[in-house]
Amino acid sequence: QKEVEQNSGPLSVPEGAIASLNCTYSDRGSQSFFWYRQYSGKSPELIMSIYSNGDKEDGRFTAQLNKASQYVSLLIRDSQPSDSATYLCASKGSGGGYQKVTFGTGTKLQVIP
Amino acid sequence: NAGVMQNPRHLVRRRGQEARLRCSPMKGHSHVYWYRQLPEEGLKFMVYLQKENIIDESGMPKERFSAEFPKEGPSILRIQQVVRGDSAAYFCASSTGQSSYEQYFGPGTRLTVT
Numbered sequence: 001q002k003e004v005e006q007n008s009g010p011l012s013v014p015e016g017a018i019a020s021l022n023c024t025y026s027d028r029g030s031q032s033f034f035w036y037r038q039y040s041g042k043s044p045e046l047i048m049s050i051y052s053n054g055d056k057e058d059g060r061f062t063a064q065l066n067k068a069s070q071y072v073s074l075l076i077r078d079s080q081p082s083d084s085a086t087y088l089c090a091s092k093g094s095g096g097g098y099q100k101v102t103f104g105t106g107t108k109l110q111v112i113p
Numbered sequence: 114n115a116g117v118m119q120n121p122r123h124l125v126r127r128r129g130q131e132a133r134l135r136c137s138p139m140k141g142h143s144h145v146y147w148y149r150q151l152p153e154e155g156l157k158f159m160v161y162l163q164k165e166n167i168i169d170e171s172g173m174p175k176e177r178f179s180a181e182f183p184k185e186g187p188s189i190l191r192i193q194q195v196v197r198g199d200s201a202a203y204f205c206a207s208s209t210g211q212s213s214y215e216q217y218f219g220p221g222t223r224l225t226v227t
Contacts, residue, residue, distance in 0.1 A: 042220070044218045103156045106155060
């Protein structure tokens, strides 16, 4: 069964620090990876997509992909209390045609003022 | 540019009643996905639909649950004879197509079965 694994947390970081969120996936052929942010009681919001090995930066967010290690991470620089949420990692399975997007169970981030 | 719309936002049903959840995808999107989320748990995939077609229903319970996405109108997730265990948040997401895997979520419907 194709899986996406995340540490459930909570991960606590002080305001202004770098928060590092990690995710591993079991399907070696996966090509597409996504990070979603979900505030308590709200729906998931897509914040980053990454398809190639290396880093992708968008504002304070950097997604990192290492396909050899089957590892995806999300770095949040200058963390703010408003970043406190659950972060979901997701991957699309390998193969042509339709492949399901599989979500991890999420890591809860707490940014301490 | 309206996002994914879901209604109702909150739905209360008594055991044995039917629940109908509606989802209108984002403009330009023709692919719809339904997920269920229990409190403090992850998203569970239920079904993936295109207009008039069910592509993947591997996450749908075999009984009482059905989904459709007609040529005209919203996608509907239907739960017959609801039980307390059906109480959850139901999220709909949409995408432009199979080649675009970025899914955008609606606000969800919170179903409470009493």
